[in-house]
Structure formats: C-alpha cells, structure tokens
Amino acid sequence: MLGVRDEDVPAEDRAAIETSCFDLIGALLAGRTSRHGQLVEQMVRAEGGSPECTVLGAGLSVPAVAAVLSNATAAHADDFDDMGGYGHPSAPLLPALLAAAELRGGASGSEIITAYAAGFEVGAALCQLGHYDQYARCFHSTPVFGSLAAACAVARLLELDPERTAAAVGAAATFAAGVGRNSGTMVKSLHAGQAAAHAVLAVLLAKDGIRGAADVFEGRGGFWENLFGTPASALDEIVGRFGRPFRARQSLFIKEFPCCGTNQSALHGVREIVRREGLSTSDVAEVVVHGMNETSPVLRYPRPAYGLNGKFSIQFTVGSLLAHGQLGIDEFADEQTRDPGVLAVAGRVRAEVLSRWDSRNAGKRAGNAVTLTATDGRGFHAFVRRGEMPGSPVNPLPEETLVAKFTANAARSVPDPWALVTLWRHLDSVDDVRDAIEMTAR
Secondary structure (H helix, E strand, O other), rough: OOOOOOOOOOOHHHHHHHHHHHHHHHHHHHHHOOHHHHHHHHHHHHHHOOOEEEOOOOOOOOOOHHHHHHHHHHOOOOOOOOOOOOOOOOHHHHHHHHHOOOHOOOOHHHHHHHHHHHHHHHHHHHHHHHHOOOOHOOOOOHHHHHHHHHHHHHHHHOOOOOHHHHHHHHHHHHOOOHHHHHHHHHHHHHHHHHHHHHHHHHHHHHHOOOOHHHHHHHOOHHHHHHHHOOOOOOOHHHHOOOOOOOOOOHEEEEEOOOOOOHHHHHHHHHHHHHHOOOHHHHHHEEEEOOOOOOOOOOOOOOOOOOOHHOOOOOHHHHHHHHHHHHOOOHHOOHHHHHHHHHHHHHOOEEEEOOOOOOOOOOEEEEEEEEEEEEOOEEEEEEEEOOOOOOOOOOEEOHHHHHHHHHHHHOOOOOOHHHHHHEEEHOOOHOOOHHHHHHHHHO
16 A cells, blocks of 8 residues: 555545544544543653654643654543544544654645555455454454554655565554453553554654564464464455555444444434434333344443443443433543432343344344333334444534534633634645644644
C-alpha cells in the first residue's frame, strides 16, 4: 500500500474516513478528561522532553511517542470512538498520523486520509480475510491489528522506502498485543495508546536503520502462527486483495452510545421499542436480550462495580438507558453503578444464552434481538441488525447528530467546540493539518 495515491482511494472511502476522523477528535477531547486519560496525560507531562508533538486539548507539546500514547489512550478512554474492520481503528490510526504530520513539518488533510486508508486496509484485510476471532484467541484485535495498520499509515505519510517500511511493520508485529481480559477496565484504553505509540516508535526506529526477521509474519513462530494459531497459508492471497476494494466505506461504524460495540444492537432495539410504543421506565417489567452466547464472553459484568465495568454489561447498559432515557458519558460515572433506580431497572434485564446449535442463534455479527414485556403483560420485539443500526455504513448518523456528538464531547476539553467543527469535519480540504492541531491544542 506504499504507492497508494489520493486518487486511488474512492470518494466513498475518503468520506467514511473523514467522518471517522471527525468523530475521533471529539471522542479524544472527551476521553482526556476521564480518570485514566488524565493519568496518562499527567505522566507524559511530568516526563517532559523535546516539544515535538501536541497532546490535544492539553496545551502541551512532548516527544512524539509520548504524545501519541496520551492522545490515542484518550481517544479510546470512553469507548465512544468508532469501530469496524478490526476493533477500533481510528483511535490508534489518527493520533499516530497527526504526530507524523508534525514530525514531517506538515501534511494536508488529504494526505492524512490517504495514509489512513492504506493503513486501515492492511489491518482490516489481515483481520477479516484471516478470520481472526479475538474471543477465541484472547488478544484484543484493536492493538493487534492497530499496531500494524498505524505503522503502515505512518510509514506511508513519512514516505519510507519499501525496505524500511517492511522493517517498521515487522517491529510493529512484535509490539502487537493486548489482553482481552482487560475489557471493562482502565487498561483497555491503553490498547489503543500502545498500538499508536508502538507504531510511531517502530517507524522512527526503522527509518534510522533497525531491522528484524524478514519472515516475521509467515515464518515458524511468527506473527501469523502466534496470533491465528495456525501456520501461515493465505498471506499472499490477502496481500493481493489489499485495496480491491478498499474496505473503509463498508466497515466503519460511528457509535451513538459510549460503551462496548457488542451492546449497541440491543440498545438500539430497546430504544426503538420505547420510542415506538411511548413507554416509560415504570412500564417495563422485563427485557430479554436474545442470542447472547457470542457476546457474553466480553459483556461479562452483570453487576458492574464501577463505570468502566458498566460499559461491558448488557444488564447495566439497557437498565441505564431505560432509567435515564439516554445513555451518554455521564451515565457511566462510577456512582451510577450504585444508583438504586438504575439497579432496579437493570435487574429486570435478562441475557438469553443459547446453545451454539440452537437454530435461533443468529451469530454475533447479526446483532441481538430484544423482547420487552410491559407491566400490563403486552410484549414487544425489535431486532436492529448490527449491520443496519444507526451509525453503520448503510445507515449513517444524520449530520446534526454527528455534529451534536462532536460538540458535546469536545466541550469537555475546549471552551469553543464549534470553532473546531469546520476544520475537522472537512479534513480532506485542510491544507495543513497542523492548523487544526494548533486550534485543538488547548
């Protein structure tokens, strides 16, 4: 993907990437105000060093790898960033590319989008065509493939030659890791942070001459065998399908709810029923979320102890949506997991785990149907398919919803979020992304 040009990336893919980048900046500016976002930001501030790259929203310039670690961790801190392709692609990709643009002495928004497309294509193709199952293999796909994708993207933007790019991606393969058991904890956001920071580190070291094993992907004990559990057998075919077609337009989802993506289908279904039938919280006797056998390994906190646990609890997310009538960042404050009103409603939510052989099992990619029983005995059903829910490629969020999400998120860090909308919403037209970075610095 080194040779990909602006004109090689179809307009539909460029538009999808531009939307994800816009959404990501808002998520980042909100996420840096979280406890774990602040912990990383405080660490990089205390360590200091050469003022190479910007920590967005912080009025701070630090060495490149440190800035990327802070920005990418913040971007994933609230689990409000985009998803699709191989987990959460933009949280590692965009912070790494912004740092690369500053190191290079400038880059246009168009160049950022093209480099993003190249990197995303590598990560998505390896994950999708390799049929990677993060629940079976237990390594979170975001840092595994995000490290490789971000390294490819940064190498493309910094115009590394093929030999140095191969070395960078090989080094990123060594860094690719992230234990899935950390879902629902502060450490999960570090998965994005480490992927982006390690990608930049790998590229900078490769640029200066570091080299690793030439067969790090396909060799015995290499990346493929370690991550997929089988000898490499399809790499040539996968590489041959890079960009044929580009996958961004058909993969990127924008979230309406700041929690694990495996909650989203059921949440949309519950919201659809409540709006359609005009129900209030007191009208709800029970909610059953069907087909949870595929998603239960990650939604593992039926009684969450704190807010981040709650993002990985179908009982809490559905209960909180019903109790509050909305589900935003504030509904995941730690104290909300102890709120009697929320707990009472969450106690009415039941997860149905079907046998894998049950014909009603639609599979995790289909989504989760919901059945709501009202206190008067009426039953209501909804099934918002994962691929068709609001924010999906076939059902994008209305522009006003997208902008409202951005401004609400950005307002947590900056006094005038509307001043950032035009710059980041139209990234493909920005002459030098450093202007947008400067506007977002504090």
